[in-house]
Amino acid sequence: MLSLHQLACFLATYEHGSLTAAAEELGYSQPSVSEQIRALERRLDVQLFRRVGRGVVPTTAGDTLRPYAEKVLSTVQETERAVAGIRSLETGTIRFGMFGTARLYASAGLVADVLARYPGVRVELIGQNSNDVFDQLRRGRLEAAMIAVAGVDSEGMAVTPVARDELVYVSADRDRLSSPVTAHRLARASLVMAETTWRATDSARTVLRRMVHETGHNPQTRIEVEDVETAVELVGLGLADSVINKGAAEQLLPRLAPGAGWVSLRPRQYDTIAIVHRANATLSPAARLMIELATKRIQAIAEPA
């Protein structure tokens, strides 16, 4: 393989017209540079310099090589600069997983925070659905994420709780909101549940199942939808009630279900919002930055864990 060192020696020699001067510039001995040039000539199977009494003179091949060698070396420098930039977060892409209420609460503001600090970066918030986030975390494609979880043991994942988010009962029927909803009432309710809080995080699901089990019933939902927005709309239409995160209720009810309201459960139930990443992984500066900013954002809205 052709080496960059050889090209550097070649260029120095070309510019000085002398092996000795090139060696001095590069901080090597004259025979070393001589050897590199010869190796390059052997590698390219062409003579680059004519050895003329005092000094060396480039051949036509040398003249031809020069601009290419310069381009290669400048591209290498460009490469190093680009990577140095990413190291200091001046450029490149930061990817962060964010799913569930966390996304609902903090996504836009979080991106704004990052861009305010590092105007050059590109930000990707991954979170189309929870399977996606977990899968990418597991495969290592995603370094860290902030999601709502049930417990703290997630098969090889390190889970760091940062906030808790109350689960509330939402309904278009004001009568049902007059007092906190107990497990008994929950078991008899006609519910629409969104994947967001139901399947995905396992958090709300576990919480609800526990509550309902205590009444001797099995948890059942009347309707299941993908996103919490749809669920809220259905609640607004009076087709069912639902259990969603309090933050989501505050955000979405006025907009999507103006007639509906919410009330706490009894006893109060909480989702856990946590930072998740592979256990025994050292996080990159970008990931640490995102964790710091996302935590701040979330705790400004939800109660700390």
Next chain:
Amino acid sequence: MLSLHQLACFLATYEHGSLTAAAEELGYSQPSVSEQIRALERRLDVQLFRRVGRGVVPTTAGDTLRPYAEKVLSTVQETERAVAGIRSLETGTIRFGMFGTARLYASAGLVADVLARYPGVRVELIGQNSNDVFDQLRRGRLEAAMIAVAGVDSEGMAVTPVARDELVYVSADRDRLSSPVTAHRLARASLVMAETTWRATDSARTVLRRMVHETGHNPQTRIEVEDVETAVELVGLGLADSVINKGAAEQLLPRLAPGAGWVSLRPRQYDTIAIVHRANATLSPAARLMIELATKRIQAIAEPA
């Protein structure tokens, strides 16, 4: 110094998402590739891959590096192709020295010959003045040249005669052309001499001096000009006579001095046209090509040496 090998290992690993697969593709062992990647990471002070259970996954830094690494390697390939091209004379520049009558006789046709055989090359025929050609030869900037010379010993230069070119007396006065010009008549003539044949090659000068010396006179010229064309024009105007190469006379007289003619000297005198290059130098294919073609051209016009 960052190495191309490291970049190649990086790219193979990136594409396969696996060190083992990359090693297989590159024909190395897995630990070797692993070491190269680690060296690259250390060199750039950034982590390029996350080691995740089965295989490796590029980090943001890895994603950033990839297009740059590709560019570097493709530039290197481009470099190698360019140099390979010059080696087989498909491209690049061929420089060849050519001065005096050789230039006058053969330049355009010689360029045509080269281009017919290698349409991609660029041709430079160096020969503004003789000092230039000799200087560039001596300094090694020019590999070889075809010029008119006096002898065969030119301080470190290898001289290979290829043809001889008669020197003739040119005049606008038909009376002076009725018989060959002897040394006596030459000594008494009013001459215009061009640098081309006078100072430069030392050939015509030596020849003439020898002839004139035999008469007891010193060689003297009435007019000295830079180029042979001007000398011929002056002859055409009847201001002086001249001694130039026969080939030049045949080419230039009809065009520049329609009324003038030429006659041989007595005894006939000859310039030597020769290939000149540094002694003990191995010539490049390009130079050998030029020598071959130029020799053919010259010998088609002048008598072989």
Next chain:
DNA sequence: GCGAGACATAGGATCGACCTATGCTTTCCC
């Protein structure tokens, strides 16, 4: 012709690249 300058060569020391063998972690499958 002789000394200075510059490239080539020779020989030895050092460093890096590569390999094989093996250990450790993760994943997959029963």
Next chain:
DNA sequence: GGGAAAGCATAGGTCGATCCTATGTCTCGC
């Protein structure tokens, strides 16, 4: 869950490339 398989990391050793100093050889200038 446990064992096999896959994949990366580590260890130790060999070999070649790189680099140095010392010296030879050629060219140039006085």
